[in-house]
Amino acid sequence: MIPVLFGISIAVFAIVHSIPGDPADVLLGQNATPAKIKIINHQLGIDRPLIIQYFNFVSDIFHGSLGISFYNHEPVFSLILARLPMTGMLLTGGVLLSILIALPLSILAASKRGALRDQVVRAIPIIGLGMPQVWVGVMLILLFGLKFQIFPVSGFGDTFPERLRSIFLPSLTIAILLSPILIRSLRASMLEILDSDYVLTARSKGISTARITRVHVLRNAIIASVTVLGINIAYLVGSMVVVERVFAMAGTGSLMVDSIARRDYPIVQGVTLYFAVVVVIVSLITDLIHAALDPRVVLK
């Protein structure tokens, strides 16, 4: 985990400083003169050697700070913190909805291999994996937001119930992307479990199919889906940037895109690092859940 974060800090720093254009240029706009640019660059500390700037960036992190925004002079940390509820709700909502979609469908498909319902469920990943998330978002807006007017189509709301409602369509967009991946591996792992000796033993003891599904199949299937989620987490976090844009939510993704345009180095560095930390933490959580559910796994 530490080497990964270290590597990311270098990568982020390198990428941000390769973006052409001067922050001072953007800040001053038409008033830019070489003298003024020099002063601003000195104030922002970007006239120092890159290695010193990197060192400052890392030592700030160890002091619990991600720097101050060049543009509106707010601490990057609090800017990110303000958007944390949105990221959290989107991510949780997306994951929960995708499990709600994938789990019943996979059980349905695996319960009778080769039947019509199995064929139908198997077709879902084949079609679903090719759907662009921006398009899925726009289609959901068209269907639920404008045609039936059940859910708000943009923004985030102020109160918790409002937020839950406005988070629904973006979460569903994420879930529609994620569930084909889940269905594919869940169905396969359930078929494997249903073929296993311990299920045969359970059957021969006269235990009902419902109970076998609940006790043996479901538990193993959830373990499998947690693993699949862990593998796809970076993809998921990245696609939030896109989903936020489709639903015009002022989240971390938009903050990052705007900040790159303004050459606001501290924010771009901070947000990218934040995304990477989210990825690392979520994969850690999936590892822990995996270990808690599966007695065969021992964490070192």
Next chain:
Amino acid sequence: MKSSKTLYVGAGMLGLLALVAIFAPLISHYDPTEQDLMNTLLGPSIHHWVGTDPLGRDVFTRLIYGARVDLAIGLSAVILPYIIGVCLGLLSAWKGGKTDSFIMRIVDTFLAFPFYVLAIALVFIFGPGIKSIIVAITLGGWVAYCRIVRSNVLVAKEQDYIHAARLTGLPDRRILFRHMLPNVISQSIVFAMSDIVLSILAIVSLGYLGLGVPVPTAEWGSMIQEGQPYITQQWWLATVPGLMVVYVGLSLSLIGDGLVARLER
């Protein structure tokens, strides 16, 4: 038999679209970028099969010219990551030890780096366009191939034919590329099919964000974005380009599934 059918149907669907894209000027006599401000937002008709967009351009024409852009970039964008990933995967598993753990730390770092964050940053470095897209997909994509090939090589390394090749004193390079590679490459080829879909999805998403292929070039992602404000009236403007992507995704999935079934025999 069934696996061949899946493979052929998928290849047929993709081939058909490729032909349409190649012969686009023969199929439509409209120019994909020419504006006709007297005829904006027309509904589907005999003259304009999928209507016209807010600038009066023929949507059908833009769809088939868009296929040129999205298919060509999507296909070519996976070549570099494929080569880099396969080579590093071979190297990592073959050398083992410090080389292996060094490459794997790099892989971990790239895995934790959200793709769109990287892609958006690169667009600002190189400017919007094909170059940024290819660099982004290469940087984000090689990791998967590396991991797939590495795990296959780790297994193959301990098998008798490799031991035999080593005992005969063949140089490493020859063992790796003549003996090892043909045996470990199939899974990565299958993955490449779904990776092409992923790269097309990335092009479309970047196009939607206004960070992809610059306008006015016809591209499905920017077409979705241009159509979004009109979805209450001209819903097809944003819908149809997405369906094109779904069609491509479906054909590549079928090819992938057919290949899996064929390789497993």
